[in-house]
Structures are given as structure tokens and as C-alpha cells.
Amino acid sequence: MSYEYIKFGKEEREFREKIEEISGENVFSCYQCGKCSAGCMFSDKMDRTVNQQIHRIQMGQKEKVLAANTHWICASCLTCSVRCPRDIDVAAIMEAIREYILREEPEKIIVSELPKEVLERLPNIALVGNFRKMTG
Amino acid sequence: MVQYSYFPGCNLKTNAKGFEKSAVAVSKKLNAELVEIPNWNCCGTVHTMTSDNLMKRIAPVRVLSRSRKHIEELEDSPNEVATLCSMCNSTLKIVNKEVKVDEDKLSKINYQLEEDEETYAEDMEVKHFLEILRDSVGYKNIAKKVIKELKGIKVVPYYGCMLLHPEEAKIDDEEMPSVLEYLMESLGAEVIFSPLFKFCCGSYHIVDDETIVDSQVSKILQDVRVKGANAMVVACPLCAYNLDYQQKKLIKQTGEKNPIPIFYFSQLMAIAMGEPIEINHFEDHQIDPRKLLKELKLEG
Ligand code: SF4
Ligand code: SF4
Numbered sequence: 001m002s003y004e005y006i007k008f009g010k011e012e013r014e015f016r017e018k019i020e021e022i023s024g025e026n027v028f029s030c031y032q033c034g035k036c037s038a039g040c041m042f043s044d045k046m047d048r049t050v051n052q053q054i055h056r057i058q059m060g061q062k063e064k065v066l067a068a069n070t071h072w073i074c075a076s077c078l079t080c081s082v083r084c085p086r087d088i089d090v091a092a093i094m095e096a097i098r099e100y101i102l103r104e105e106p107e108k109i110i111v112s113e114l115p116k117e118v119l120e121r122l123p124n125i126a127l128v129g130n131f132r133k134m135t136g
Numbered sequence: 137m138v139q140y141s142y143f144p145g146c147n148l149k150t151n152a153k154g155f156e157k158s159a160v161a162v163s164k165k166l167n168a169e170l171v172e173i174p175n176w177n178c179c180g181t182v183h184t185m186t187s188d189n190l191m192k193r194i195a196p197v198r199v200l201s202r203s204r205k206h207i208e209e210l211e212d213s214p215n216e217v218a219t220l221c222s223m224c225n226s227t228l229k230i231v232n233k234e235v236k237v238d239e240d241k242l243s244k245i246n247y248q249l250e251e252d253e254e255t256y257a258e259d260m261e262v263k264h265f266l267e268i269l270r271d272s273v274g275y276k277n278i279a280k281k282v283i284k285e286l287k288g289i290k291v292v293p294y295y296g297c298m299l300l301h302p303e304e305a306k307i308d309d310e311e312m313p314s315v316l317e318y319l320m321e322s323l324g325a326e327v328i329f330s331p332l333f334k335f336c337c338g339s340y341h342i343v344d345d346e347t348i349v350d351s352q353v354s355k356i357l358q359d360v361r362v363k364g365a366n367a368m369v370v371a372c373p374l375c376a377y378n379l380d381y382q383q384k385k386l387i388k389q390t391g392e393k394n395p396i397p398i399f400y401f402s403q404l405m406a407i408a409m410g411e412p413i414e415i416n417h418f419e420d421h422q423i424d425p426r427k428l429l430k431e432l433k434l435e436g
Contacts (some may be wrong), residue, residue, distance in 0.1 A: 024187035041336045045348060073348065076182060077336035078301035082310050089302075092185035099186055109344050122342060123377045124146035125223050128181040129340035132192070 012060030015100075019057055023096035029086045030054045036080035036090045046070045050080060050090060053097070071097040072108065076133065098133060106136030139210040140268065141203045142170035143217050145224035146178050152221070152373035152400070154417030159220050159265055159402035161411045165281050166273045170218055170265065173199070173206045182340070183227045183305075190244055196231040197245045197256050204257040216263045220402070222372040226298040226305040229262045233304045264299070264307045266371060266401065270315050275322040283410040285324025288432040291404070292330045292365045293317055294356070296375040300334055310334075316369055319401060323408040328365040332356050337378040346382065353382045360396055366428055369399050376400065384422035397425035407434055 020027060030051070037049035048056075048068040056065045071094045080090035102108065111131060119127065140163075148156035163170040179199050184192040203217035219225040235242040236258060246255055269278060293316035300310040308315050317327045335356055338349030356379065360368055370376050380398045387395060403416045403425075413435055418426050429435040 022186050022188060041352065042348070045351070075336050075339040075341055075348075076185070077297035077334075077339065079297065079334070079336070082301050082303060082306075089185065091302075092187075095185040114343070118343075123151045123373055124178075125181045125221065125374050126340045126342050126377065128146075128178065129223070129374070130343035132180070132182050132184070133340060134344060 007060035007062075009060070012062050015062040015065075016057055016060065018100060019093065019096045022099050023089065023092040025089050025093055025096075027054055027057045027088075027093065029088050030058065030084075031086060033085060035083055035085060039079050039083055040074075041077065041079070042073050042075060046073050050074070050094065054088075054090070054093060057093070065097060066101060070094070072134075095133075099136070102134075102136030104136075108134040111135065137164075137169050138167055138212045138214075138272075139169045139171050140216060140218035140263075141206045141210060141213060142172050143176055143179070143199055143203060143219050143224060143228070144172060145219070145221040147221055147373040151377060151420065154403055154415065154420060155220060155373060155376075155400040157415040157417065158400065158406035158411065161415055162281075162402055162405045162409055163265070165409055166269070166277065168268055168273050170220075171206075171210060173203050173217075175202060177202075179224050179227045181223055181227065183230045190241065193231050193234070193241070194245055194248050196228050197235060197242075198249060198252075198254060199228060200232060200260045200262075201249055201254040201256045204260050205254075214261075215257075215259045216261045216268075218263055218265055218268060220265050220371070222264065222296060222298040223374060225262065225264045225307070226301075229305040230302065232260060232262050264371070266299075266315050266319070267307050269319060275318050278319065278405070279322040282323055282408045284408055284434060286320075286404060286408050286432075286434065287324055289325040289367055289404070289428075289434075290328050290365045291320050291325050291367045291369050291399070292328050292360045292363065293320060293333060294330070294368050294370050294375060294379070295334045296370065296372045297334060297336050297339070299371055316371070316401060320369060320404065323404055325404065328360075328363050330356075330359045330363055330365070332359045337375045339374060339378075342374075342378055342382075349378050349382050350386060353378055354386060357383060357386075357396055361394055365396070367397050367399055367425070369401050369404060371401055380422045395423045397421065397423045397428050399425060
């Protein structure tokens with residue numbers, strides 16, 4: 001891996017610190033074993049795996065972290081969090097990335113654009129759960 | 137009669153009426169009656185994993201405080217709020233543990249609640265009805281109430297995520313749970329293991345991208361079929377919806393000939409205990425379980 005990959009400017013450091021603040025986790029605890037991604041049932045739909053995202057936060061790759069679809073595909077099943085050998089709440093880090101984005105741009109989905117039929121048919125827990133994850 | 141202060145949550149009043157009605161009916165038979173909290177509010181469904189957002193924690197603490205008050209009106213009631221929906225269960229359990237250890241969080245939340253003359257009481261616990269069945273009622277006492285053994289039902293227990301994760305909320309071993317297995321065996325059903333017992337159904341992605349759910353649901357159902365099961369048993373209204381509704385859609389697309397009905401555990405209990413079939417609201421299911429029950433002569 002090239003050292004150009006590592007970015008430690010002010011912006012990158014602040015990004016990492018914000019993710020750590022929101023999640024309450026220390027991203028440097030991660031030793032990149034990959035167990036979180038191995039057990040994630042959505043890895044096949046993610047353009048970057050969960051541990052890659054954590055590695056990129058460690059390396060200050062803010063833009064790349066934010067551009068991945070990983071945290072939006074994550075369904076908060078928490079399997080990674082119960083399995084991490086370093087006791088990292090990995091799902092909370094995914095939530096922190098979502099929150100970081102949503103606190104600036106609060107509408108990952110636009111609720112008013114959902115068809116009435118869908119709103120009436122879907123279970124309340126799906127709607128409330130989704131809005132809590134996809135809107136700020 | 138032992139009575140439990142019961143928190144239904146929103147879905148048991150809408151999509152999952154059969155879950156609630158069957159559970160309440162069997163709870164009375166088992167001397168562990170679920171009595172609804174009179175003035176409950178939505179718990180917020182998903183627990184916030186952010187460390188800096190108290191707003192999202194107020195609703196579940198309010199539920200705990202109202203339940204505590206409700207308990208004073210009940211008979212022989214332990215200081216426990218009983219839940220059925222596994223998402224509510226998880227949200228309430230996590231917040232309950234958080235406020236027990238974080239005085240600062242609790243005092244700020246209580247400040248909000250005091251406006252409505254409510255306070256959280258520290259002696260509250262949250263119990264899923266499955267925990268009550270396992271730990272307080274006992275499988276033996278459940279088996280004693282069975283008047284119609286579920287012969288011919290080959291069922292895969294599907295736990296989903298929220299009954300087993302996170303550590304603070306799990307009701308059983310997270311990698312090798314057994315409560316649904318023992319419960320189904322005590323009803324006389326044949327239990328079939330699927331390694332995808334907690335392979336996430338896609339959850340709330342049904343709202344923003346149903347292809348995610350379709351892909352998860354097809355994998356889960358494929359395994360259930362390969363294993364030779366004819367039913368699945370669940371405890372979460374969202375798992376149930378995704379597995380049932382999306383299955384119907386997928387069957388239309390693929391022409392699959394082997395539909396798998398999705399039961400709530402309490403519906404199978406109600407059938408085995410001879411409750412009237414109507415309480416299960418099977419008409420709300422997309423894959424109608426009555427077809428299988430009829431074949432097995434279990435519907436009457
Ligand atoms: S399981 Fe934990 S230690 Fe291993 S890569 Fe994932 S976050 Fe890092
Ligand atoms: S919580 Fe998210 S990242 Fe972790 S295993 Fe589940 S879907 Fe994957």
C-alpha cells in the first residue's frame with residue numbers, strides 16, 4: 001500500500017474525531033481482521049466492505065468513506081458488533097457515518113415522495129425504522 | 137393469575153393483529169396474562185447507536201415509566217414490561233440498561249418526563265414474552281396445555297437479528313439460540329434447523345430498496361425449502377412481513393411451487409392449545425397458512 005494513501009490533514013483528523021464522537025468508538029482499536037465483513041449478510045451489495053470503511057477512516061480517507069454505499073446498505077443487524085474480537089461496536093460506526101452525512105443533508109430518502117399505497121401497506125416499524133436511519 | 141404489564145408497540149395493532157390476539161389468548165391459559173398498558177406510545181422502533189442524541193431515547197424511557205405505574209394496578213405482577221415485537225423489545229432493553237448505568241442521561245430524560253408527571257423507576261426490567269414462556273412458565277407447563285399436537289408441521293425457527301443482538305438485548309445465545317426450538321417441540325412440531333436462522337431479512341430497506349429485501353428473502357427461503365420444511369416461525373412483525381409479502385411477489389415472478397407459510401410463535405401455540413382459528417388473523421397473511429393446516433387436519 002502506498003503512503004500516498006494516508007491523509008492526516010486537519011479536515012481528515014476532524015472527520016475521524018467526529019465519527020468517534022458520534023459512535024463512542026475508537027477506530028484505531030480495529031486491527032483489520034475482517035470478521036465484521038465476513039459475517040455481514042449484505043457484503044455482496046456493498047461497493048466497499050465494512051472493514052475497508054473502517055480502515056479508510058483510520059487512514060483519513062474522508063471523501064472515499066463518504067462516497068461508498070456501505071453505510072446505506074447496512075441494515076443495522078448488529079451481527080458485526082456482537083462478533084468483533086476487539087469489541088468495537090462496528091454498526092455504531094456505520095450509524096455515525098450516516099449521521100455525519102444526515103446532519104448536513106437530512107434527506108437520504110424523501111418521505112413525501114413515497115406513494116400513499118406504500119405508506120399504507122408497509123408495517124409501521126419498517127417506516128419509522130427507515131426514517132430514523134435515512135433522514136436527519 | 138400472574139399479570140404482566142404488556143407493551144404492544146404499533147405493529148401489533150395494524151399488520152400483526154394475529155400475533156397479539158393469539159399471544160394474549162395463550163397467555164391467559166398459561167397463567168401469565170398480558171395486560172396492555174393503557175396509554176403507551178411508540179418506542180421509536182430502532183435504538184439510536186449515536187452517543188450524543190438524547191431525544192431519541194425519551195420515548196422508550198416514557199414507555200418504561202408508564203409501565204411501572206401500570207404494574208401497581210395489576211395482580212401478582214413482577215416489575216417487568218412484557219413485549220412481543222422483537223424490535224420494541226430490543227429498543228426498550230437497550231435504553232433500560234443505558235439509563236441504569238448513566239445517571240447523567242437519566243436525569244436529563246427524567247427532566248423531560250417530569251413535565252408530564254412521570255419518572256423512570258430503576259427497578260424496571262424488560263422481558264420478551266418468549267423469555268417469560270421459557271423462564272417463568274416453562275416448556276413442561278406449555279406442553280400440558282397442548283390439546284392438538286402439531287403433527288406434520290416441519291418448522292424452521294427464524295430468529296432474525298433483534299432477538300439476538302446486541303449483547304444488551306439478546307434473549308438467548310446469539311450464535312446458538314434454542315428458545316423457539318424447545319417451544320415448537322413442546323407443541324409437538326418437528327423442528328428443522330436452518331443455518332440462516334439469523335440471516336437478516338433486509339429489515340427497513342423494504343422502504344427504500346426492496347431489491348435488497350428480495351435478495352435476502354430468496355436466500356432464506358431457498359434454504360428452508362432445501363431442508364424440507366413446510367413452515368417458518370418468527371417473532372418479529374417486520375421479518376414476518378418481508379418473508380411473507382415479498383415471498384408472494386417472488387413466487388409470482390419465479391413460478392415457485394412450494395410456498396412457505398410464516399407463523400408467529402404464538403399462532404402455533406394458539407392452534408395447539410385449541411383456540412379458535414379466527415384469532416390468528418390468517419386472512420392478513422399473503423401465503424395463507426390455513427392451506428397447510430387443512431392438509432394436516434389442524435385447522436378446526
Ligand atoms: S471485526 Fe473488528 S477488528 Fe476485525 S476488521 Fe472488523 S472492526 Fe476491525
Ligand atoms: S450491522 Fe450493518 S455492517 Fe454490521 S453486519 Fe449488519 S448489515 Fe453488516
